[in-house]
Amino acid sequence: MAGNKRQVNEPEPRPIIVKKIIVDGHGGHHGGAWKVAYADFVTAMMAFFLLMWLLGATTEKQRKGLADYFTPTLVELKEGSAGSNGLLGGDSMEGKENYPTSGGQGNLSITIPKEVRGQDKSKDRAKARDKDMAQFQSVKAKLEAKLANDPALRKMLKNVRFTETREGLRIDLIDEADFAMFGMGTDRLLPQARALVAEVAKVISGVPNDVIVRGHTDGLPYTSGRSMNNWMLSSSRAEATRKAFADLGIPNARFAKIEGVADREPFIPGDLYDPRNRRMSVILAWSAGAVMPDIDEAEEPSPEGKAAIARRDAPAKLPAQNIAQYDMGSTALPTGASIINAPPSGVSSGKQGAKKAH
Numbered sequence: 001m002a003g004n005k006r007q008v009n010e011p012e013p014r015p016i017i018v019k020k021i022i023v024d025g026h027g028g029h030h031g032g033a034w035k036v037a038y039a040d041f042v043t044a045m046m047a048f049f050l051l052m053w054l055l056g057a058t059t060e061k062q063r064k065g066l067a068d069y070f071t072p073t074l075v076e077l078k079e080g081s082a083g084s085n086g087l088l089g090g091d092s093m094e095g096k097e098n099y100p101t102s103g104g105q106g107n108l109s110i111t112i113p114k115e116v117r118g119q120d121k122s123k124d125r126a127k128a129r130d131k132d133m134a135q136f137q138s139v140k141a142k143l144e145a146k147l148a149n150d151p152a153l154r155k156m157l158k159n160v161r162f163t164e165t166r167e168g169l170r171i172d173l174i175d176e177a178d179f180a181m182f183g184m185g186t187d188r189l190l191p192q193a194r195a196l197v198a199e200v201a202k203v204i205s206g207v208p209n210d211v212i213v214r215g216h217t218d219g220l221p222y223t224s225g226r227s228m229n230n231w232m233l234s235s236s237r238a239e240a241t242r243k244a245f246a247d248l249g250i251p252n253a254r255f256a257k258i259e260g261v262a263d264r265e266p267f268i269p270g271d272l273y274d275p276r277n278r279r280m281s282v283i284l285a286w287s288a289g290a291v292m293p294d295i296d297e298a299e300e301p302s303p304e305g306k307a308a309i310a311r312r313d314a315p316a317k318l319p320a321q322n323i324a325q326y327d328m329g330s331t332a333l334p335t336g337a338s339i340i341n342a343p344p345s346g347v348s349s350g351k352q353g354a355k356k357a358h
Helices: 025-030 033-057 060-070 122-149 154-159 191-204 230-247 303-312 317-327 349-357
Strands: 160-164 168-174 211-216 255-260 279-285
Touching: 122 154, 122 160, 122 168, 122 191, 122 279, 154 160, 154 191, 168 191, 191 230, 191 279, 211 230, 230 255, 230 279
Parallel strands: 211 255
Antiparallel strands: 160 168, 168 279, 211 279
């Protein structure tokens, strides 16, 4: 055909070659996926060896801190932070976080609890202390009201003292010249004292605090030849008071300590023989989580009390006390008495006897 004829200057047509490539299964290694996997493996190995180096180069305390830091913790939902639990109170996913340790928008950081950082629970302890102090004030007010409203016990209101100490609220039931808790030299509660103990038991039964019972005596020593002493007497009186409380409904689990301290903690430091030193201390202890308030009062005797104890226990006084015990009060002359046949002044009976012998 005329249309298919090649012109004079037209080049000869080139053949069209079609190449068919069949991809076999062994050609996958020529891709780049293995490089990503190998990079992840190398990164993991580097992190592993870095961890091994840190374990060998740090101390036990530092390793404990690292372990605490990486320990999973529960993140509590905080008021005012991202993600409120109120109706439509949440924020958008793109909103800025309000967590304390957040680095800004998009930084999903973990809030470390205060306990992990070593901070104490000062606020919780302060709340427990305030709760105890409120209960102590209520106990004081109730006991004073009961004693004031009862004609038989009103006169004993002056024998009850309240003191806040490092141990707790101390209720002192104090002897007076006209009032005694126990029979002389015994651990037998007298009827008036038993009625007073009953009122104290009614008041302290309404609070959960532990109870400490401590017995005190004055500094009067016992005569020789008797098996009882102030230590044993104060301890037995404390036990008698505890038994009275138990009979009145105070459970044994509430008693934390029962002790007798004799005259080592005098109520009147300047006079160990004052009857007010004979007393029973009933202490409502602080709860376990409460912070002890900063009270200047020491639980040991004051300097005046220590000086009085030293004067009482001075070695020079012991012979005089022994002589007084054996004297029986019949041979000693009363104060101000004079001898009728006394020798002249300046001449002793020993010299007169010597002259007669010669």
